[in-house]
Amino acid sequence: MAEGAPILRIENLTKVFGKLRAVNDVSLDIVDGEFFTIVGPSGSGKTTLLRMLAGLEKPNAGDVLLRGNRVNDVPANKRPTCMVFQSLALFNHRTVGQNIEFALKMRGVSRAARRERCEELMKVVRLPQEFYAKGVTKCSGGERQRVALARALASDPDIMFFDEPLSAIDYQLRKLLEVELKDLHRETGKTFVYITHSLEEAMVMSDRIGIMQAGRLIQIGTPDEIYTKPLNKFVSEFMGEVNTLPVQVGSDGKFDCADLGSQFLGPQTDNGIQSGYLVIRPESMRFLNDPSEADNHVKGSLFNEYAMGSRVQYHVRAGNQMLVIEKLREMAFRGSINDDVMIGWDVKDSVLVSD
Amino acid sequence: MERRGKRWVNSLIVVWTGVVLLFFFIPIAGVIISSFGKSRYFRFPVKTWSFKWYEETINANLTENLHVTSFYVAGCVAVIALVLGFFGALAFARYDWKGRIFYQRLIMLPIFFPQAVLGLALLLWFTYVGVLPSWEAAVFAHLVWIVPIVTLIISIQVYGFDVSQEEAAFDLGANRWQVFREVTMPALAPGLFSGGLFAFLLSWGNFPLSTYTSGADSTVTEWLYTKMSSGYTPMIPTIGAFSVYGSIVILFIGYLLLVMRRRRAEKRA
Numbered sequence: 247m248a249e250g251a252p253i254l255r256i257e258n259l260t261k262v263f264g265k266l267r268a269v270n271d272v273s274l275d276i277v278d279g280e281f282f283t284i285v286g287p288s289g290s291g292k293t294t295l296l297r298m299l300a301g302l303e304k305p306n307a308g309d310v311l312l313r314g315n316r317v318n319d320v321p322a323n324k325r326p327t328c329m330v331f332q333s334l335a336l337f338n339h340r341t342v343g344q345n346i347e348f349a350l351k352m353r354g355v356s357r358a359a360r361r362e363r364c365e366e367l368m369k370v371v372r373l374p375q376e377f378y379a380k381g382v383t384k385c386s387g388g389e390r391q392r393v394a395l396a397r398a399l400a401s402d403p404d405i406m407f408f409d410e411p412l413s414a415i416d417y418q419l420r421k422l423l424e425v426e427l428k429d430l431h432r433e434t435g436k437t438f439v440y441i442t443h444s445l446e447e448a449m450v451m452s453d454r455i456g457i458m459q460a461g462r463l464i465q466i467g468t469p470d471e472i473y474t475k476p477l478n479k480f481v482s483e484f485m486g487e488v489n490t491l492p493v494q495v496g497s498d499g500k501f502d503c504a505d506l507g508s509q510f511l512g513p514q515t516d517n518g519i520q521s522g523y524l525v526i527r528p529e530s531m532r533f534l535n536d537p538s539e540a541d542n543h544v545k546g547s548l549f550n551e552y553a554m555g556s557r558v559q560y561h562v563r564a565g566n567q568m569l570v571i572e573k574l575r576e577m578a579f580r581g582s583i584n585d586d587v588m589i590g591w592d593v594k595d596s597v598l599v600s601d
Numbered sequence: 602m603e604r605r606g607k608r609w610v611n612s613l614i615v616v617w618t619g620v621v622l623l624f625f626f627i628p629i630a631g632v633i634i635s636s637f638g639k640s641r642y643f644r645f646p647v648k649t650w651s652f653k654w655y656e657e658t659i660n661a662n663l664t665e666n667l668h669v670t671s672f673y674v675a676g677c678v679a680v681i682a683l684v685l686g687f688f689g690a691l692a693f694a695r696y697d698w699k700g701r702i703f704y705q706r707l708i709m710l711p712i713f714f715p716q717a718v719l720g721l722a723l724l725l726w727f728t729y730v731g732v733l734p735s736w737e738a739a740v741f742a743h744l745v746w747i748v749p750i751v752t753l754i755i756s757i758q759v760y761g762f763d764v765s766q767e768e769a770a771f772d773l774g775a776n777r778w779q780v781f782r783e784v785t786m787p788a789l790a791p792g793l794f795s796g797g798l799f800a801f802l803l804s805w806g807n808f809p810l811s812t813y814t815s816g817a818d819s820t821v822t823e824w825l826y827t828k829m830s831s832g833y834t835p836m837i838p839t840i841g842a843f844s845v846y847g848s849i850v851i852l853f854i855g856y857l858l859l860v861m862r863r864r865r866a867e868k869r870a
Contacts, residue, residue, distance in 0.1 A: 300772060301772075302768055302771075302772065321771070322768070322771050322772045323771050323772065323773075323774045323775060323776060327772075328772060328773065329769070329772050331765050331768070331769055332765075333763055333765050335763060335765040335766045335768065335769035336766075336769075337766055337769075337770070337783075337784060337787075337788075338763075338766075338788065339787045339788055339790075340787075348770065348773050348775075348783070349773040349774050351783075352770075352773060352774040352775045352779055352783075353774060397769075397773070398773075400773075401773065401774060
């Protein structure tokens with residue numbers, strides 16, 4: 247997906263608010279038709295970046311190129327892009343139909359043609375036709391999402407921007423809408439640029455993901471690359487619970503972990519990191535009967551166990567570290583609290599990252 | 602047992618509400634009823650009924666002069682206060698600018714200033730800058746007091762308005778004027794309506810500011826006060842009654858417009 251002509255090119259984009267560099271020298275190519283998600287914690291500058299791409303905010307430095315044309319000075323209403331806002335920003339004094347038809351009305355499309363396009367869009371976003379004359383304030387959360395989507399799609403934009411539209415929705419509906427959004431992306435073939443603070447949400451939908459931290463885009467990759475090769479501790483912990491062991495690379499190529507008072511075998515370091523963190527995912531950790539069963543092993547005591555539906559999670563205290571292990575429910579470990587246990591992992595399942 | 606107790610409480614509430622309403626409306630009804638009396642004095646109950654004082658009032662062109670002056674003043678005040686109050690409210694509630702806190706405090710001042718003193722101060726000021734007391738001068742005097750109130754009323758609506766609606770409209774291809782006409786105005790319309798209504802009513806009923814600044818152009822309230830303090834005439838209840846009739850007609854027209862609009866919206870849907 248990463249090859250092909252970029253529909254949107256961002257070059258050294260910077261935005262400063264007072265003393266704060268909200269977006270700091272960001273460069274990125276977004277390919278025509280891809281689903282690109284920018285992930286970062288709140289305050290990382292992702293919304294500001296998106297607003298500059300949509301034309302709602304002017305950059306202090308750098309360029310935004312749309313199909314090769316510089317659009318820095320083109321305001322939002324003249325750009326062939328459309329945004330779905332975090333608050334959805336539906337026109338509360340209008341009906342569903344009037345909301346969806348807004349962009350067409352502004353372009354002087356006739357009433358009959360507007361109505362026809364609106365009915366078509368309502369089918370695409372799976373809104374029942376009888377909602378046409380319903381006031382948007384009378385719609386449920388999910389219905390309002392669909393209205394916002396249809397409204398943004400109405401003018402047939404080249405790129406759709408999404409500013410965390412699912413953040414205020416309860417878990418079940420969010421999961422449903424994530425899938426629908428990915429399907430919509432497939433059906434329309436448009437370029438989607440999505441921002442969220444949930445890497446999990448990004449994984450479900452995206453072709454590529456960019457991680458933002460303190461105004462900088464620190465890692466770009468496919469969901470698989472981000473998952474298996476996180477750039478640093480920040481990215482690896484963003485994914486959810488992982489084990490991060492602070493280590494020093496010794497002269498013999500082994501990893502010294504002062505916290506656990508032991509040495510580990512680790513992956514070959516070609517990135518010259520001398521000290522950092524060894525990242526091991528909970529599902530790569532396993533309980534051992536004998537040290538020879540895995541490349542590395544640690545002794546500890548079982549602190550607690552947590553049933554999580556299809557999986558069971560165990561916390562094992564070792565030294566001053568709490569290690570996390572996850573097993574499928576049918577392969578659960580039989581042990582009781584405070585038992586002495588031995589756990590381990592293989593070199594291929596660990597990654598060395600910088601701080 | 603419990604149901605019976607509830608019914609008892611309910612009927613008590615009904616009676617209480619009725620008494621409160623009666624207490625409010627008896628004076629108004631009393632004025633209207635006594636406007637149909639023949640007597641030279643304000644008397645209740647009315648002994649002999651007639652339209653005599655209606656005839657006299659109309660023949661004296663009193664309604665024409667008084668009500669029309671009051672209407673001009675209140676109308677001008679409502680329109681100007683609405684425009685100033687609207688932009689004032691945007692500055693008050695919408696935009697973050699240097700000195701906004703100071704402005705928010707400053708705008709409260711005229712509201713809490715005693716109106717009689719404010720009227721006198723304004724008269725002195727008008728004389729100093731060479732503005733003769735007239736109904737136009739009264740408009741300005743009213744504005745000093747009413748614009749802050751209208752600003753506050755509209756501000757409440759502005760606070761509740763999600764600004765991203767404007768950005769969404771802009772993003773959907775609307776130009777600045779279309780954003781204002783299609784999104785900002787309709788969203789703030791309830792606030793603008795109540796702001797305008799308040800401006801009109803506060804000006805219509807104002808006495809202390811008008812009495813100092815309107816000069817020879819007498820408003821309804823001024824005339825009523827003057828007549829009551831120096832030489833009662835039975836035209837007073839009649840003039841009062843005319844005001845009530847006017848309000849009823851205006852309310853009725855407003856109601857009709859509302860019904861017609863609702864019907865039209867239903868037909869379209």
